[in-house]
Amino acid sequence: MHNYSFPDENGFFGQFGGTYVSETLMAALDELRHAYAAAKQDPAFWAEYHRDLRHYVGRPSPVYHAERLSQHLGGAQIYLKREDLNHSGAHKINNTIGQALLARRMGKKRVIAETGAGQHGVASATVAARFGMECTVFMGADDIERQAPNVFRMKLLGAKVVAVDSGSRTLKDAMNEAMREWVARVDDTFYIIGTAAGPHPYPELVRDFQCVIGEEAKTQMTELIGRQPDVAVACVGGGSNAIGLFHPYIAERAVRLVGVEAGGLGLNHHAQHAAPISSGSPIGVLHGFKSYLMQDEHGQVSATHSVSAGLDYPGIGPEHSHLHDIGRVEYTAVNDDAALSAFHDLCHFEGIIPALESSHALAWAIANAPQMSPEQVILVNLSGRGDKDINTVAKLAGIDLN
Numbered sequence: 001m002h003n004y005s006f007p008d009e010n011g012f013f014g015q016f017g018g019t020y021v022s023e024t025l026m027a028a029l030d031e032l033r034h035a036y037a038a039a040k041q042d043p044a045f046w047a048e049y050h051r052d053l054r055h056y057v058g059r060p061s062p063v064y065h066a067e068r069l070s071q072h073l074g075g076a077q078i079y080l081k082r083e084d085l086n087h088s089g090a091h092k093i094n095n096t097i098g099q100a101l102l103a104r105r106m107g108k109k110r111v112i113a114e115t116g117a118g119q120h121g122v123a124s125a126t127v128a129a130r131f132g133m134e135c136t137v138f139m140g141a142d143d144i145e146r147q148a149p150n151v152f153r154m155k156l157l158g159a160k161v162v163a164v165d166s167g168s169r170t171l172k173d174a175m176n177e178a179m180r181e182w183v184a185r186v187d188d189t190f191y192i193i194g195t196a197a198g199p200h201p202y203p204e205l206v207r208d209f210q211c212v213i214g215e216e217a218k219t220q221m222t223e224l225i226g227r228q229p230d231v232a233v234a235c236v237g238g239g240s241n242a243i244g245l246f247h248p249y250i251a252e253r254a255v256r257l258v259g260v261e262a263g264g265l266g267l268n269h270h271a272q273h274a275a276p277i278s279s280g281s282p283i284g285v286l287h288g289f290k291s292y293l294m295q296d297e298h299g300q301v302s303a304t305h306s307v308s309a310g311l312d313y314p315g316i317g318p319e320h321s322h323l324h325d326i327g328r329v330e331y332t333a334v335n336d337d338a339a340l341s342a343f344h345d346l347c348h349f350e351g352i353i354p355a356l357e358s359s360h361a362l363a364w365a366i367a368n369a370p371q372m373s374p375e376q377v378i379l380v381n382l383s384g385r386g387d388k389d390i391n392t393v394a395k396l397a398g399i400d401l402n
């Protein structure tokens with residue numbers, strides 16, 4: 001692993017990734033690839049990125065020893081990387097800041113984004129306002145109904161929200177529509193993708209912008225305990241918070257890496273989870289890249305389910321599929337019930353309301369810590385805060401907040 005260096009020049013992580021798009025989109029991606037290659041080598045670009053992360057986002061985010069929770073479990077010590085404390089409430093802003101700076105460098109005055117739960121739409125609208133850019137967010141018509149507070153947030157921040165009526169009227173369709181819009185207005189428009197997926201170079205650049213999580217964590221763990229954790233664990237939707245934590249640890253072979261997919265109602269329930277790798281899904285192509293992908297027996301993309309809207313995606317970023325193939329990261333799934341229980345545990349023992357997405361990673365730690373010794377350490381990426389989820393949690397408890 002000491003010479004792990006992906007993607008290759010064609011955007012492949014082993015057999016995954018690539019650029020499976022129409023001719024018209026190819027030109028836009030070429031322009032982006034060249035612009036990012038130049039920015040990546042430019043110290044001034046990264047200086048600006050880090051300045052905004054410090055003064056606007058509030059980084060570095062702390063690492064916190066969840067002592068009461070660890071004591072209650074009676075095994076390994078649980079530490080939390082507090083991405084929930086970032087401005088706008090999650091890790092997503094690390095990426096949207098980076099892409100907005102890239103858009104500005106490319107002279108684009110307008111950004112577009114796709115969103116499912118609305119979190120990436122909010123993070124995109126936030127940076128568009130910050131940089132004085134026009135912002136349009138594509139969102140499935142069903143999601144607009146389900147995520148009314150986030151739709152209102154985007155509008156408060158000055159974004160236009162476009163309802164997508166095609167297909168299943170959710171994230172997958174919103175992403176198709178955003179790609180179509182990008183082709184039509186590539187001259188003035190930059191497409192901000194919300195996770196470490198999509199055609200090359202998106203999986204690479206989103207990863208690079210999220211690696212700040214793992215880089216900070218390495219320094220912080222050394223300061224806190226004088227070494228690295230035994231396990232680092234993160235939830236995986238498209239895979240951006242997880243790759244941000246994992247990538248800087250790939251060469252640290254002593255650190256076990258665990259990616260937690262959304263098990264929904266259980267992996268034996270067809271289309272009732274969002275766990276492409278742990279359910280053993282075949283390889284397929286969606287949204288311009290090749291990866292493990294949930295499909296039915298005819299190769300059609302499956303419906304998905306998760307209690308956490310942010311994990312509800314049938315695919316997974318290509319680098320995760322590769323890290324699974326080479327055995328560097330273990331992928332597993334946590335069901336809705338266990339995630340909800342972890343959500344309540346963190347509220348109760350630590351006074352922290354976690355996002356339901358992050359609660360999946362937490363649930364893995366809660367299940368595994370008791371089998372480990374008190375000298376061992378699990379680092380959990382707490383990818384976001386749970387304020388956005390209180391309606392969901394209340395509803396599941398039979399409480400009507402309105």
Ligand SMILES: *Cc1c(COP(=O)(O)O)cnc(C)c1O
Pocket residue numbers: 090091092119120194195196235236237238239240241242310311355357358383384385
């Ligand atoms: C969007 C989101 C996720 C899932 O996205 P990844 O790209 O897999 O990180 C996880 N946690 C939170 C809080 C999110 O908002």
